[in-house]
Amino acid sequence: MNAVLNETIQKILTKEINQGRKAILQPLIDLIQEKVNADKPIHINFICTHNSRRSHLCQVWAQVASAFYQTQKVYCYSGGTEETALFPKVAETLAAAGIDIQVIAATSNPIYAIKYNENTMPIIGFSKKYDDSFNPQSEFTAVMTCSQANGGCPFIPGAEKRIPITYEDPKIADNTNQQDEVYQARSLEIASEMFYVFSMIKSS
Template structure:
């Protein structure tokens, strides 16, 4: 794993996650534990309305966390209730925090390759609906990362479990002087919670 990312990982204060938030995260921990115990694939689909910000951050940090803790058979995906584009500031933020990010399709809905390690499969980032053929069709956990998608999608076909883990939208800072700070903070908040989840998984 790239050293810049390792530096962030070692700076995360998992002990600052409060008890209410730990309760929110517990269903995801339980889902992963069960799949590990059964020696099954662990498919996680992070879902937000536009699949442009929070769902991608959660997908990428969760995949990095699974790799860091050597939890096998973890495959992280993301999707939305509608298609837009991965917001450029998300790619910039991840790049600033140590990921290697580059575009392989410069279109209205660009496709990014996002690496946390030279020898691991990269995450492919682009906006898509949660039921896109790129994503799993059954046996996955649907993790709702925004309240709008959580309220608008009471049922996700094919999901073994539907888990709301919502985050504030960094979009509120767009086109302001606070944008860089807010996106960095939201990324690190999501990183901390995904690392907390995987730190509770025993192989």
């Protein structure tokens, strides 16, 4: 991980998680620990309405956190109840945090290669429905990152477990002079919670 990302991680590690959020995160911790104890792969699909902001931030930071804490066999995905596009400010926010972002297909729904370490396979980021063939079709955990998706999708086909961990949508700041600040704050909030989750996992 490069110097900028290492600096971001040090900031992440200083952020306190309150008891209410810890309780919300505990089912995901328990699920991951159960998989680690059984030496099984951990497939997590982070789901939001448009797969444009929060679900991508969760996917990327969970993958970074699993690598940081050396939790093996973790595979993170994201999806939406509909396909739109990864919002450009999300890519900019991740790049500012020290994550390498490359556009590999500049279409109306761009495809990004997202790398947090020069020697790892990139995360492929683009908007897609949660049941897209790019995502796992069975034996995965569905983490609902927004209340609309959580309420609108009572059943996720193929999911072993469904866990709501919702965040406020940073798009509330779009087209305002607070946009950068709000996106950075949401990214840091999500990152700190994903790092907390993986910090609690004990190796088998």
